[in-house]
Amino acid sequence: MSSKANECLNEVKAAITLAEKEAGRASGSVCLIAVSKTFAVEDIRPVLEAGQRVFGENKVQEAMKKWAELRSDYTDVELHLIGPLQSNKAKEAIATFDVIHSVDREKIARSLKSEMDKQGKQVRLYIQVNTGEEEQKAGIAPQDTDAFIQLCRDELGLSIEGLMCIPPVNEAPGMHFALLEKIAKRNGVEKLSMGMSADYPIAIQHGASHVRVGSAIFGARDYS
Numbered sequence: 332m333s334s335k336a337n338e339c340l341n342e343v344k345a346a347i348t349l350a351e352k353e354a355g356r357a358s359g360s361v362c363l364i365a366v367s368k369t370f371a372v373e374d375i376r377p378v379l380e381a382g383q384r385v386f387g388e389n390k391v392q393e394a395m396k397k398w399a400e401l402r403s404d405y406t407d408v409e410l411h412l413i414g415p416l417q418s419n420k421a422k423e424a425i426a427t428f429d430v431i432h433s434v435d436r437e438k439i440a441r442s443l444k445s446e447m448d449k450q451g452k453q454v455r456l457y458i459q460v461n462t463g464e465e466e467q468k469a470g471i472a473p474q475d476t477d478a479f480i481q482l483c484r485d486e487l488g489l490s491i492e493g494l495m496c497i498p499p500v501n502e503a504p505g506m507h508f509a510l511l512e513k514i515a516k517r518n519g520v521e522k523l524s525m526g527m528s529a530d531y532p533i534a535i536q537h538g539a540s541h542v543r544v545g546s547a548i549f550g551a552r553d554y555s
């Protein structure tokens with residue numbers, strides 16, 4: 332298990348380095364988030380042992396359970412919430428995560444702000460944009476994003492580190508990455524969380540600062 336995880340992690344890291352080079356970007360400019368959702372603590376340990384420290388989870392409860400234990404052994408871990416968030420979980424989310432990628436409505440933004448104040452903890456925030464305007468998908472509509480960024484900054488006093496998107500499964504992702512990049516630029520937002528196992532090299536071409544890679548590192552997920 333250990334050597335397999337190590338091998339996959341190294342392959343992904345090499346592909347990132349190559350994509351950075353091809354895009355004319357500095358080596359090391361892209362941060363790899365290893366998405367460990369659905370995987371058990373025993374599956375995650377070898378990846379930690381291989382030196383990876385930035386991880387993504389999509390559920391607050393699952394992350395709390397798994398990472399309480401892992402974090403006591405690896406204190407320099409950085410944990411990212413990449414899944415949708417309910418405002419009744421804001422307290423746990425702020426306590427558990429260092430970065431949240433799924434801010435997509437005023438209610439959530441307000442709850443996160445109030446929890447950060449209460450807990451005296453700064454969590455880095457990304458706004459999720461529903462670039463494909465899909466009914467079933469979380470994220471704010473592209474045409475509402477500028478106003479929402481303004482609201483977060485001016486009214487709530489939140490600093491927005493980046494934007495995040497998940498392109499529709501059956502479409503070429505490049506258009507969606509380009510749209511996210513454009514919205515970020517015109518709003519002076521610095522970071523872009525985009526690209527998963529199937530498309531992270533394309534995301535890097537479009538300026539991704541963070542890629543979220545799960546199955547290419549951990550293998551196929553079993554949801555049963």
Ligand SMILES: *Cc1c(COP(=O)(O)O)cnc(C)c1O
Nearest residue numbers: 366389413527528543544545546
């Ligand atoms: C699961 C997930 C990923 C990782 O997907 P892979 O295809 O396994 O790399 C990335 N981003 C989000 C938001 C996810 O939910």
